[in-house]
Amino acid sequence: MYDSREQIRFIDLFCGIGGFRIAFEEACEEQDINAKCVFSSDIDKYAQDSYEANFGERPHGDITQIDEKDIPDHDILFAGFPCQPFSIIGQMKGLNDTRGTLFFDIARIIKEKEPKSFILENVKQLVGHDKGNTLKVILKSLKDLGYHVQYSVLNALDYGLPQKRERIVIVGHKEPIMFTYPDPIKPFKPLTEILETKVNEKHFASDYIKNKRKESHKSSFYPSIWHENKSGNISSYPFSCALRAGASYNYLLVNGERRLTPREMHRLQGFPDWFKIVVSDGQAKRQAGNAVPVNMIKAVVQKLLPYVATSLDQAAVLREYDLKFNPS
Ligand SMILES: C[S@@+](CC[C@H](N)C(=O)[O-])C[C@H]1O[C@@H](n2cnc3c(N)ncnc32)[C@H](O)[C@@H]1O
Incomplete structure (x- = not known):
């Protein structure tokens, strides 16, 4: 069916069970924008099973084995990547310091494909990892690629979910923009709405x-x-x-x-009840535990989307967001 709405193409790296994807698709739907996933990747067979059952496409495998030139053009890149120590640290050579880590794979894709924006997510401990050097190297690499980069530690509890989960969220944009992280949206959902x-x-x-x-x-x-x-x-x-x-x-x-229960764990991460849980309880626990909190990422996307979409009136969307979530 022909869709005349603006289309935003995205890629979902280290996609797991698609937390970024749900957050982005929901935020785009609310703005009447067509979000199109053009590439996804996760090395884990069970994560691929869950992703395929829910989104109708099987993610590609090991990202280290995929040539960046083979990845389709896209407007925005998402990656909740595993944190690994960087071997040559503190020398601040930028991107080369990150070789052999999965961050390097994100960076080489950004370098080749030059998306308008990206959102990266990791554990809060990345901030203090190796006395802050790991994060410094990451930020410098991204800036060297020509991006304006910001980061903040956000807590899922502040974005409507009854789960204390603090994560660093790094946002990059090709143009200098007035992006600010979303203010907390209180209150969080009561447990009675989560528990079966x-x-x-x-x-x-x-x-x-x-x-x-x-x-x-x-x-x-x-x-x-x-x-x-x-x-x-x-x-x-x-x-x-x-x-x-x-x-x-x-x-x-x-x-x-x-x-x-597996459903409760997915709800605690903001996964809607239409999300099919097709793996064993043990795998479901692993997948939910690895996932990104949907509501938290959606709040970030809602603040970033006006800078990525060309059909949106930036000022109006951001004003509407503030009126809804920060009425004072
Ligand atoms: C922190 S989880 C991301 C979860 C995801 N954001 C979600 O909402 O479900 C990191 C993911 O990276 C995947 N991964 C690890 N090494 C990989 C590699 N070399 N290539 C592709 N995926 C990889 C893991 O299987 C895991 O699902």
Whole structure:
């Protein structure tokens, strides 16, 4: 069917299960823009299965094996990339310092394809990694490629999700723009809107674990999510601590009694209920734990989109955003 709306082409690198894609497509839909994914890549077979079941396309595999010249032209690039130590650090040679890391693959694609904008996401620890050198090298490499680059640490809890998840979000644009990160949008969704009412017995902790938890902690909230830290201390909140792909079995327990279901984990990351969960519970936990919080990225996209789309009246869209989310 012919679509006369403005089309924005994007690529979804390290796509996982498509958190960036949902955020971008939703934000574009709200502005009556046609968001078109022209390339996606993830090395993990199970992530590819989930992505294909939900978006009808199987992502390409290992990005290190893909020639940047083979990637289609696009307007905006998304990448929530794994953080790895850089081997030659502190010498500030720019891009060459990043060879052998997955960031290098993002940078070589940006260099070749010159998208208008990009959004990169990583764990908050990237900021302090190697005393700040890793981030410095990343930012310098991006600036050397001709981009105006900004970064901020955002928390999913500030963007409507009941999950404390802090992530660095790096935004780059070819032109100098007045981009500002979205102000917090409060309040976050109550857990009652996340938690399922009928939960299979298999998600419940053993009586031994439940009793042990309840002996050592009393929560001031109901419902609440109980979190056990590395030293075994329990805390509980009306929101979840960050979901983690490789967390131990009982790291988070709803009301100290049961683990989160796969659907609840996806909801905590802002994935809508139409999202099909087609993998095992173990894989679903890994995928949700690796994903980017959809609402947080959507808020960033809403502030960036007026600079990427040519059909939008920048000032009007940004004013409307402010009126909606920062009425004072
Ligand atoms: C932090 S997760 C990104 C998750 C994604 N933003 C989402 O919303 O689901 C990083 C992803 O990078 C993928 N990955 C790691 N090495 C890769 C490589 N060499 N090529 C392509 N993907 C890779 C992993 O399989 C993982 O899914």
